[in-house]
Amino acid sequence: MKSMKKLFLLLIIVGLVAGGIFYFRDTAPPQLSLTPESGPISKKTKLLLSLNDGGMGIKNVQVTVIQGTNRTPLLKRDFPPQTNVVDLELDLSALKLQQAGLQIEVSATDQSIYHLGKGNTSQQLFTLNYDTRAPIISLLSKAHNFTKGGSGLVLFALNEEVESTGVVFGDYFFPAYQLESGNYACLLAYPYNVKESDFIPRIMARDLAGNERQLGIYFRAKNKKFRQRKINISDQFLAQKIPEFEDLAPDVSDPVDIFLYVNQTVRQQNRDQIAEFSRNTAAEPLWNGPFLRQPQAASLARFADYRTYYYKGKEIDKQVHLGQDLASVVQAEIVAGNSGVVVWAEYLGIYGLCVIIDHGLGLQSLYAHMSQLDVEPGDVVTRGQILGRSGATGMAGGDHLHLGILVSGVPVQPIEWWDGHWLRDNIDSKLKSN
Numbered sequence: 001m002k003s004m005k006k007l008f009l010l011l012i013i014v015g016l017v018a019g020g021i022f023y024f025r026d027t028a029p030p031q032l033s034l035t036p037e038s039g040p041i042s043k044k045t046k047l048l049l050s051l052n053d054g055g056m057g058i059k060n061v062q063v064t065v066i067q068g069t070n071r072t073p074l075l076k077r078d079f080p081p082q083t084n085v086v087d088l089e090l091d092l093s094a095l096k097l098q099q100a101g102l103q104i105e106v107s108a109t110d111q112s113i114y115h116l117g118k119g120n121t122s123q124q125l126f127t128l129n130y131d132t133r134a135p136i137i138s139l140l141s142k143a144h145n146f147t148k149g150g151s152g153l154v155l156f157a158l159n160e161e162v163e164s165t166g167v168v169f170g171d172y173f174f175p176a177y178q179l180e181s182g183n184y185a186c187l188l189a190y191p192y193n194v195k196e197s198d199f200i201p202r203i204m205a206r207d208l209a210g211n212e213r214q215l216g217i218y219f220r221a222k223n224k225k226f227r228q229r230k231i232n233i234s235d236q237f238l239a240q241k242i243p244e245f246e247d248l249a250p251d252v253s254d255p256v257d258i259f260l261y262v263n264q265t266v267r268q269q270n271r272d273q274i275a276e277f278s279r280n281t282a283a284e285p286l287w288n289g290p291f292l293r294q295p296q297a298a299s300l301a302r303f304a305d306y307r308t309y310y311y312k313g314k315e316i317d318k319q320v321h322l323g324q325d326l327a328s329v330v331q332a333e334i335v336a337g338n339s340g341v342v343v344w345a346e347y348l349g350i351y352g353l354c355v356i357i358d359h360g361l362g363l364q365s366l367y368a369h370m371s372q373l374d375v376e377p378g379d380v381v382t383r384g385q386i387l388g389r390s391g392a393t394g395m396a397g398g399d400h401l402h403l404g405i406l407v408s409g410v411p412v413q414p415i416e417w418w419d420g421h422w423l424r425d426n427i428d429s430k431l432k433s434n
């Protein structure tokens, strides 16, 4: 009888312990997070609510949107047992919301029996800013004259902070930079290969909530015809260049195929890489007055010469020459066209030994085929400073300088930037008026 009593007591203790373990097994409430969890949002913003309960799983969630004294239930959801992870997209587009601050209250409970069966509840309040108004763009510059292959500048003001702003047309985007005055300057190109009918530049501004506006500008675009040029690839040229090109085309053996690989594939890779350099730019103009052409240099191939390549009388390739070739003496001193910061000073495929200088606002100058480099990336250079010496490295038959000017990675006519009148009327006067 006594042993029965003992067993009974033991069973009660075991039961209590087991029940206790079960009761206290899950005392942690679900974890919840909202993305974005603060800042400006618009009707279009995707709000992602993530719930996580490592214990017995999530039982339910309730979401309420609060603006002032208005509380609007947005969502109520129950979940089956062992739902440990839940991702929900919150859609505010059906709600009538004011352009003002907004709070999102999230309450989530787990399946635990803790708190006398009520489970563990997390409640969190997220404070956001509801904004559905796109930035207002005020155009400040006048006289937007563009020549095909050339550059231009647009100056404007915005009434709010933005995530992104610049000039757009087709697939092109030219970023604008905020000047000290608070206004925005955008250097853009009328690319040599864009049709007149496709060149319709518009200012774009997108605020932090994702609201976007585009504004057309008054402009005049002048067409320009570029030259056609024949280039004969001789065996002599190949014999001279192939040893250098073999490094660039390791899997090709025939000399003409090596040439074609470098002229096509490597050229494209180099251009893509150069376009990337434009991100590494100062948010202010670093140039000072017109660009220097090289002293005493004769003009050879021009910007946007359309070249057809022949080998033994047979057409083998077509490319466009996107710089100005200049030549004087062999190993001539090459000078910086203007003040800026060196962003590249190294071998670069078809450009051979090459220097790229950033002049701010996305404007960069490129000096190719050099034989000697006297500067390093990060060097601050002044207009006329010696960068090194000319040569024939890369895709060059003889000693000359290939000079490129780029606007946010898009090659443009250097000739405009050498012209003091053009520069004053189209670029500098707009920046000075600011």
Ligand SMILES: [Zn+2]
Binding pocket: 301, 321, 323, 324, 325, 401, 402, 403
């Ligand atoms: Zn060239």
